[in-house]
Amino acid sequence: MGFEFHTTSLQAAVNWARKWSLFQYPFVTACCGMEFMSVAASKYDIARFGAEFPRFSPRQADLLIIVGTITERQGPALRRIYDQMCEPKWVVAFGVCASTGGFYQNYGTMPGADQVVPVDVYIPGCPPRPEQVLDGLMLLQDRIQKGEGHSQITIAAERGYDVPIAAIRPKELKGP
Amino acid sequence: MSDSNDHDSHLVPPTRRVVLGFKDAEDLDVPDLPTEPLPLNMGPSHPAMHGTVRMVLEVEGEKISTADIQIGYLHRCFEKESEAATYTQIFPYTDRLNYISPMLNNIGYAMAVEKLLGISDELPERVKYIRVIVGELARISDHLTCLGASAMELGAFTVFLYALKAREWLFELLEEICGARLTVSYMRIGGVAADMTEEWGAQLLAVLPRVREVMSDISKLLDRNRIFRDRMDGIGIITKEDALAYGITGPVGRSTGLAYDVRKDHPYLVYDRFDFDVPVGSVGDNFDRYAVRVEEILQSMRIIEQAVPTIPAGRFMHPDPRVTLPPKSETYNSIEAMIAHFKLIMDGIHVPPGEIYSFTEAGNGELGFYIVADGTGRPWKCRVRPPCFPATAVLGKVLPGLFIADVVPTFGMINMIGGECDR
Amino acid sequence: MAQIVLDRLTAQFSGGEIIEVGSSRGNEWARIKREAWVTVCKFLRDDPATKMDMFIDLTAVDRMGLRTFPEDAPRFDVVLHLYSVGHKHRVRLYCGVPEEDPSVDTLVSVWEGVNWFEREAYDLYGVRFKGHPDLRRILMYPEFVGHPLRKDYPKEKRQPLVRRQAGTRE
Numbered sequence: 001m002g003f004e005f006h007t008t009s010l011q012a013a014v015n016w017a018r019k020w021s022l023f024q025y026p027f028v029t030a031c032c033g034m035e036f037m038s039v040a041a042s043k044y045d046i047a048r049f050g051a052e053f054p055r056f057s058p059r060q061a062d063l064l065i066i067v068g069t070i071t072e073r074q075g076p077a078l079r080r081i082y083d084q085m086c087e088p089k090w091v092v093a094f095g096v097c098a099s100t101g102g103f104y105q106n107y108g109t110m111p112g113a114d115q116v117v118p119v120d121v122y123i124p125g126c127p128p129r130p131e132q133v134l135d136g137l138m139l140l141q142d143r144i145q146k147g148e149g150h151s152q153i154t155i156a157a158e159r160g161y162d163v164p165i166a167a168i169r170p171k172e173l174k175g176p
Numbered sequence: 177m178s179d180s181n182d183h184d185s186h187l188v189p190p191t192r193r194v195v196l197g198f199k200d201a202e203d204l205d206v207p208d209l210p211t212e213p214l215p216l217n218m219g220p221s222h223p224a225m226h227g228t229v230r231m232v233l234e235v236e237g238e239k240i241s242t243a244d245i246q247i248g249y250l251h252r253c254f255e256k257e258s259e260a261a262t263y264t265q266i267f268p269y270t271d272r273l274n275y276i277s278p279m280l281n282n283i284g285y286a287m288a289v290e291k292l293l294g295i296s297d298e299l300p301e302r303v304k305y306i307r308v309i310v311g312e313l314a315r316i317s318d319h320l321t322c323l324g325a326s327a328m329e330l331g332a333f334t335v336f337l338y339a340l341k342a343r344e345w346l347f348e349l350l351e352e353i354c355g356a357r358l359t360v361s362y363m364r365i366g367g368v369a370a371d372m373t374e375e376w377g378a379q380l381l382a383v384l385p386r387v388r389e390v391m392s393d394i395s396k397l398l399d400r401n402r403i404f405r406d407r408m409d410g411i412g413i414i415t416k417e418d419a420l421a422y423g424i425t426g427p428v429g430r431s432t433g434l435a436y437d438v439r440k441d442h443p444y445l446v447y448d449r450f451d452f453d454v455p456v457g458s459v460g461d462n463f464d465r466y467a468v469r470v471e472e473i474l475q476s477m478r479i480i481e482q483a484v485p486t487i488p489a490g491r492f493m494h495p496d497p498r499v500t501l502p503p504k505s506e507t508y509n510s511i512e513a514m515i516a517h518f519k520l521i522m523d524g525i526h527v528p529p530g531e532i533y534s535f536t537e538a539g540n541g542e543l544g545f546y547i548v549a550d551g552t553g554r555p556w557k558c559r560v561r562p563p564c565f566p567a568t569a570v571l572g573k574v575l576p577g578l579f580i581a582d583v584v585p586t587f588g589m590i591n592m593i594g595g596e597c598d599r
Numbered sequence: 600m601a602q603i604v605l606d607r608l609t610a611q612f613s614g615g616e617i618i619e620v621g622s623s624r625g626n627e628w629a630r631i632k633r634e635a636w637v638t639v640c641k642f643l644r645d646d647p648a649t650k651m652d653m654f655i656d657l658t659a660v661d662r663m664g665l666r667t668f669p670e671d672a673p674r675f676d677v678v679l680h681l682y683s684v685g686h687k688h689r690v691r692l693y694c695g696v697p698e699e700d701p702s703v704d705t706l707v708s709v710w711e712g713v714n715w716f717e718r719e720a721y722d723l724y725g726v727r728f729k730g731h732p733d734l735r736r737i738l739m740y741p742e743f744v745g746h747p748l749r750k751d752y753p754k755e756k757r758q759p760l761v762r763r764q765a766g767t768r769e
Binding site for chain 3: 253259260291421422542551561565
């Protein structure tokens with residue numbers, strides 16, 4: 001991406017606060033959940049990023065971490081949880097199954113969680129090593145700081161900030 | 177099942193029953209208010225990190241009157257994928273069945289195919305010892321994860337951190353022997369993927385006393401903890417008759433009093449050479465399941481401590497060229513070995529037609545593999561008999577009569593792993 | 600190892616209910632006629648010499664196209680595994696179920712635990728169990744059409760419930 005809409009230093013400060021206090025909703029389904037537990041435990045401490053306390057209600061969370069395989073049956077539940085979160089919200093696809101379906105190509109598995117929710121950061125791995133997860137988390141923090149998360153761009157577009165044409169949803173493009 | 181109206185009558189003073197509004201408190205003047213049952217949906221995404229399951233409960237007040245357990249939210253089509261994959265390509269799929277003890281699934285599947293091939297008696301001794309050692313490591317990490325996650329759901333976050341600290345040590349050991357922490361795919365048909373070294377054995381023996389210390393810390397925190405006991409004692413009782421009718425084995429089955437452990441009753445690999453006990457419960461409640469798992473961790477450590485010093489030297493793969501890949505030095509230098517390598521990878525190991533049901537003791541109980549082979553390199557059917565599937569089914573019978581809050585420890589101690597239950 | 604089970608079966612049922620018995624690779628098996636399914640299972644559970652009190656597994660096999668299987672045999676096989684905790688022996692029972700009428704009696708009255716296993720066989724193979732208290736899909740969602748583990752269901756045919764708008768941030 002690489003665009004930046006007009007950020008005031010207030011906006012930068014707000015983004016700084018947001019990235020260091022992520023309230024995560026761990027949507028744990030499968031084996032990646034075990035590595036998620038490892039990341040949250042004492043050795044690969046996610047608490048040093050301020051993101052340690054899982055909020056098990058989507059109303060109180062701003063980071064949806066999709067951990068593990070999403071099946072077709074799970075799709076409506078995932079979409080509903082995403083819709084219930086308040087903006088700004090970010091989505092991280094943890095593991096290859098959540099990113100692209102992994103090595104499951106069958107009638108039951110959805111080929112990636114981005115079939116139902118827009119994903120900001122994809123963390124590959126089966127399961128990803130905890131260091132990889134923390135790397136993905138730091139990438140997400142960069143995105144949050146620059147205001148490049150999907151939900152942040154949507155808010156910026158709605159508020160009339162100057163965003164590049166490519167960042168706007170197609171149906172919003174006006175013109176001849 | 178259990179008459180939950182007075183499951184805690186010996187602990188709770190009568191005034192509490194007044195607050196909860198039980199109708200059988202005779203000395204009360206409670207007005208007969210109109211009530212109706214409330215349908216309550218728990219899941220499919222809920223804090224119990226044990227897999228996705230949806231429980232549609234009908235509650236009256238806090239008491240559950242019916243429970244409909246709906247699984248299938250992690251159905252990743254293991255059987256359909258197995259029908260399209262060669263026998264060796266199925267190993268990663270078996271890893272992700274019971275994903276907290278993947279080695280045990282690998283071992284179960286490898287043994288099933290080896291029985292079909294008829295080579296299970298000819299396996300090198302070293303292979304059998306390595307399988308026992310890493311299998312018991314996987315069992316320890318399975319029970320640690322179950323205890324840690326369940327304790328966290330009850331509020332004991334420290335126990336979770338302790339258990340995961342111990343599990344990290346085991347993961348590091350597994351990573352050293354096969355390259356992956358969790359989804360190992362370490363077994364092959366006819367042996368293991370890489371050999372075990374002396375240093376690894378020594379490191380393993382050095383880690384075990386530290387794990388014992390962690391277990392003793394956890395026991396000190398939980399065994400006589402008033403809150404823990406109140407929430408686990410007498411809750412979620414499964415009877416021995418139900419365990420038989422449903423086919424519940426493993427720690428859950430043994431907690432009911434059913435003394436059945438595949439390692440003792442039908443010894444496989446080299447389990448009959450080691451001296452270990454199998455804990456059997458008596459009441460069948462949540463605390464029994466917890467106690468059986470704690471004791472099983474200690475017994476698994478006993479097995480490892482006997483196995484590592486006595487492991488014989490030898491090959492780590494069966495030498496049959498129809499089953500084992502040729503060594504790389506030959507593959508790159510002789511045409512026969514290269515073609516053998518090519519055929520084994522592309523076509524798969526040709527298993528003669530037939531059927532087998534092979535069973536081992538996995539983390540949750542008797543893990544069965546029913547394989548139908550048709551003579552090609554891909555199975556016709558590869559069914560997994562999941563040990564936690566009947567344990568989850570019996571919840572539909574156990575939950576009615578309990579409170580909503582009792583669902584959390586009961587479900588946690590059943591240890592339903594989504595990958596195994598839904599396959 | 601479990602030859603006693605097969606002997607007791609052939610001794611008790613002589614009216615053609617037992618089509619075939621055999622033993623291969625250490626597994627003893629018997630093929631039962633569809634009409635006698637529940638009777639044979641009840642006998643195995645109650646007879647003191649066999650005492651198959653533990654139910655292990657029930658599944659189905661789709662043998663369409665399996666070249667080691669005779670062409671005129673019924674398409675599906677319902678396969679049942681039983682175990683006796685007291686005698687420590689096992690047996691596998693087969694029951695052929697044709698494609699035109701894929702149904703067999705339920706075993707819920709014999710072992711309660713077959714409930715979910717029969718639901719799974721119905722869900723994935725389409726075999727109906729007559730008399731089952733609650734025969735509905737268990738692993739697939741109710742809107743799913745078809746029985747996925749049948750050999751004629753393509754592996755990658757998805758039936759998605761929800762998809763988001765492509766190319767948007769929604």
